[in-house]
Amino acid sequence: MVISDALPSDYQLHLFHEGNLFESHELLGAHIITLEQKQYTKFSVWAPHALEVRVVGDFNGWKGEGYSLHKVNDEGIWMITIGQNLEGELYKYEIMTTDGERILKSDPYAFYSELRPHTASIVYSLDGFQWEDKSWHNRKLKRNILLDPIAIYEMHLGSWKKKDDGGLLTYRELADELIPYVMELGFTHIELLPIVEHPLDISWGYQGTGYFSPTSRYGTPHDLMYFINECHKNGLGVILDWVPGHFCKDAHGLYRFDGSYLYEYPYANDRENPVWGTANFHLGKTEVQSFLISSALFWLQYYHIDGFRLDAVANLIYWPNQEGKIENRDGIEFLKKLNHVLFSYDRTILMMAEDSTDWPQVTAPVDCGGLGFNYKWNMGWMNDVLTYMETPPYSRSNVHEKMTFSLLYAFNENFILPFSHDEVVHGKKSLLDKMPGDYWQKFAQLRLLLGYMIGHPGKKLLFMGFELGHFSEWKDKEQLDWNLLDYDMHRKINEYVKELLKIYKKSKPLFELDHDVHGFEWIDVDNKQQSIFSFMRKGKSGDLLVFVCNFTPTVYHDYMVGVPQDGSYREILNSDAGSFGGSGVLNKKVLHTTDIGFHGKPYSITMSIPPFGVSILRPVKHRKERKGDGKEKVRSHAVGRRKRK
Structure with a gap:
């Protein structure tokens, strides 16, 4: 049934289709509503090329008869209001396409999802969590993140540490173990590899299906709120790795959502990423802009996160699968719009571009002609420094400029210096093992590298495990080699990291004029x-x-x-x-x-x-x-x- 009081306003619909409904998660998805002291569950979905849409789930035996959604407007918003509170119920949308197909799709706006390998959405209310981080946000308002020390511990939740039986720690268990550990090391922020719902563990979250749904691998949405709340109470910021450029092509997800190329570009050359096996978002489509910007704002509003690292920005600035660099105006204008909206909501956030291009003014404000980020990963510095360090010591004079070149452009942007997960996986070796020489020399050069990094202008980011002196590169299916702390040299590198970050945070010359x-x-x-x-x-x-x-x-x-x-x-x-x-x-x-x-x-x-x-x-x-x-x-x-x- 459709209840008139639950219908969206014409203005909401107009904004969504215009690309300016930045809280479209309140219009679409599954919501528990109360009308005249009775509770209902409202389902809404955008599927303009569907002939019919039904909602199916445990509550109706996965049979859609009698549960057809009503088409609210010609642009393809569908809605149904069911006369009961369905919180906790599994559901999907059964879509009949113009080609005569019957497809089952998870809700793009679901707040919670079934544990993989299952793929249903779950009706879930985000209400009820009592946040205790007001003082954290008040402190942020008084600070200037360009002048503050920033040391980011980048991590993958599933492989930091595991339970004794090999299972994954929950968000709450991670709060108990991870937070004191990161605080003792001396980091100021934790950056999480993508935690949007994703079907494949080894994608590390970079191929997502649920842009409003924190992965259920580690618990419920309220469990994640607890984790972030505890981080803030202990003075740690939380950054999410977020992927607005592309998404996975699993059948239950966004790909060909209503039988058409709805969220993705229509032409294969623009749409397909052969290396990743993913599809690119159609960033010029206004409804996709409403979807993605709403997703980012949603994480700020409901989860109090402190910023985003945007993955593969080069893939947004330039068209893929093209010879040479051809500007993608859709992507460029989307980034400007995204940053303008998010900074209008919260001026204290970190917006970091993982950008390997030489595009100018990435960290300049939008109204000054920039893309609007406030930080950019310095990929050139990372590549040059690691090339230098992997060169045999007495041949380093031949690549001397690798260590000096970055200072020619260090102040053109606001830079983060990253030694990220991408540099310690897929045969690239761990930071320690990249160092040439014998056992002692490897540790000595790792300490030297970290000390040089602390001294170089730019904020700092390091991927988990470096502080243990890992010889093996990151093993995403296993936990870190915690037993290394039983050995003298590994324990000492851990102590060195603590002392280095202690000096970094208390020494204003190391961060006040990073960008000057x-x-x-x-x-x-x-x-x-x-x-x-x-x-x-x-x-x-x-x-x-x-x-x-x-x-x-x-x-x-x-x-x-x-x-x-x-x-x-x-x-x-x-x-x-x-x-x-x-x-x-x-x-x-x-x-x-x-x-x-x-x-x-x-x-x-x-x-x-x-x-x-x-x-x-x-x-x-x-x-x-x-x-x-x-x-x-x-x-x-x-x-x-x-x-x-």
């Missing part, structure tokens, strides 16, 4: 013979840190480094410390400057350079310098300080 050319300065960029790089990171108030990185196993003593300030410097971290598994070539004493200019700087220090090591130095502030009371700053006279010769 004034936040970075080379000291020595040209020493390709020794493969030693030195540079400074600077904060807004003039605070600075000095990084010295040695990418060979050679040890140097009495190595001179130019510095900009007179006084003394203290080594606050050395990756070669014995507590981290290093050989112990440290600078334990305060390093005093001389008035000998070097590296184009007015002063210099002399220090020891550890093998495959990174040293972080901080100028020593004395009592009146630390007060910051506006009075004249004075330096104490350091004992033994060298005078001008």
Whole structure:
């Protein structure tokens, strides 16, 4: 039956078909409604090329007779209101196509789905969860994410850790185990590989069917709300990997939903992704825009998530299956519209583009001609740095520019520096195993790589398992090799990560001016013979840190480094410390400057350079310098300080 009070307004319908109904999940899908103290279940679906649509499920023995939906408008919205509360019931839409086919489809707007390999949708009310994260959101409103430290722990829920019987941890169990672990490491955010409902485990969620349905592999929607709520209560942001470009072609999903190419492009060359076996969304179709933008807004509204990483943005900017780069105006305009809508709803979110192209102004606001993201993954930096690190140490002078090129464009966009899941799977080796050399050298170079990453401008992202010193690449069907923490070197790399992130988060020069050319300065960029790089990171108030990185196993003593300030410097971290598994070539004493200019700087220090090591130095502030009371700053006279010769 159709109840007039449950019908959508003409304005809602107009907005949906216009591409501007950004809460279309309230119009379409399955909803429990109350009218005159009686509960009903309303089903609505968009299927313009269907001859007839019925809803079938457990409640009617999967027989559609008597459960036909009424066609509300000529553009293909169908609706039925059933006189009972069907919460928890399985259902699908039985669609009779113009070709005479009878097909069964899951609800594109379902809030919950049956556990794979089953594919039915489930009537589910999202009401009732008591959020306790108001203080988290209030703190976000007072901060500026461009000026804050951001360290993201990227992870796949199904393979982080498993139960004793090999089963998957639930969202609630993950909250109990994952949150304290990530907090202890020192990360600021967790990024989840896609958790929209998806039929195939090994797709990792990138080939989805339920864009409003968190996967039931780990529990219910309310269980996911609990997980995110606990993250926020403990000061952790939650980012979702989200795929607006393409979807899987399983028969129960969006593909040829009503017998026509409804959600996807009509022409095979535009539609098909042969490598992934997926279909591209028709981003120029207004109803698809309403669907996708509503999906993103839905996760913000109902799950309080803190942002998105958009997968395969290059596949949206340019048409697939074409020779050369041909701009896809549908995709470009969709991205601008998406970002404009989401930032209008919540200005504090992270919108990160996984973009391998050189498209300009990805992170510029839409009203300034940009795509509207506030962050972009620096794929070029990632590829260059890993190429450099995989080169044998004494051949690195031949690829020296791989480590310097990124600073030519580091401030053109707001960048995230990623070592993501894509770099540690499919034969690419783990981060540790990419490092050349023997057992000790691999660990030393991993510590060096992570230290260099912390010093380089840009926010940070690392995929789970790196902190254990994984020798094997990511095994998506198994849990991380937690037993590695029983071994000395693996335990020490774990401690190194904690100390590195601790220094990162408390040192303003490492994040305040990530996107400002004034936040970075080379000291020595040209020493390709020794493969030693030195540079400074600077904060807004003039605070600075000095990084010295040695990418060979050679040890140097009495190595001179130019510095900009007179006084003394203290080594606050050395990756070669014995507590981290290093050989112990440290600078334990305060390093005093001389008035000998070097590296184009007015002063210099002399220090020891550890093998495959990174040293972080901080100028020593004395009592009146630390007060910051506006009075004249004075330096104490350091004992033994060298005078001008």
